[in-house]
Amino acid sequence: MRHLFCRWYRQAPHRSARCPEPLAAWVVRTGSLTTALRRRYGAGFGVRLIDEGWRIPYLDEARRLELRPGRKAWVREVALYGGERPVIRARSVIPMRSLRGGNRGLTRLGTRPLGELLFAGAGTLREPLEIARLRDEDWLTRRLAADAVSFGRSLWARRTVHRLNGRPLLVAEVFLPDLLEDWDG
Numbered sequence: 608m609r610h611l612f613c614r615w616y617r618q619a620p621h622r623s624a625r626c627p628e629p630l631a632a633w634v635v636r637t638g639s640l641t642t643a644l645r646r647r648y649g650a651g652f653g654v655r656l657i658d659e660g661w662r663i664p665y666l667d668e669a670r671r672l673e674l675r676p677g678r679k680a681w682v683r684e685v686a687l688y689g690g691e692r693p694v695i696r697a698r699s700v701i702p703m704r705s706l707r708g709g710n711r712g713l714t715r716l717g718t719r720p721l722g723e724l725l726f727a728g729a730g731t732l733r734e735p736l737e738i739a740r741l742r743d744e745d746w747l748t749r750r751l752a753a754d755a756v757s758f759g760r761s762l763w764a765r766r767t768v769h770r771l772n773g774r775p776l777l778v779a780e781v782f783l784p785d786l787l788e789d790w791d792g
């Protein structure tokens with residue numbers, strides 16, 4: 608099956624893309640997801656490293672980072688857990704040039720949340736959020752949440768270009784159905 612590009616929106620999801628309200632609060636959150644998940648799950652929060660290394664980004668990612676297609680970047684994929692269940696799947700793409708200038712720690716994170724670096728000091732800026740309602744055939748769905756598609760519910764994702772010490776990295780997050788299980792708002 609041909610994998611489609613995600614249709615990213617720049618507007619807030621509840622206006623333009625009809626993201627259901629309880630989820631929209633997570634999707635448009637401007638602070639650290641790590642901090643929010645820790646607040647919600649406490650010691651039940653954890654990061655499971657799925658893959659990390661020099662990879663060729665998808666064309667969608669290369670374009671957003673203005674990278675030459677086919678040029679490798681440092682790619683990190685994780686699942687963020689709330690208790691026993693994954694609630695977020697994340698994929699970060701870090702161009703080679705972004706690993707300079709004090710950013711070398713980005714390749715040595717392991718199970719330390721990326722958000723701890725990105726939201727640590729004043730050294731990070733972020734570009735506007737992009738939101739997507741994922742379709743089963745979108746490459747991001749297939750890559751990060753193929754198992755969640757069987758729930759038959761729409762999956763939502765967001766992506767942001769963060770600038771750590773002025774250097775860009777793309778972070779995409781898919782919000783899994785379990786994030787809203789026993790949601791009390």
Ligand SMILES: C=C(O[C@@H]1C=C(C(=O)O)C=C[C@H]1O)C(=O)O
Binds near residue numbers: 639654697725780
């Ligand atoms: C960007 C953040 O970091 C989170 C942790 C990530 C990781 O450890 O790879 C990736 C994306 C985020 O869900 C955040 O906390 O907002």
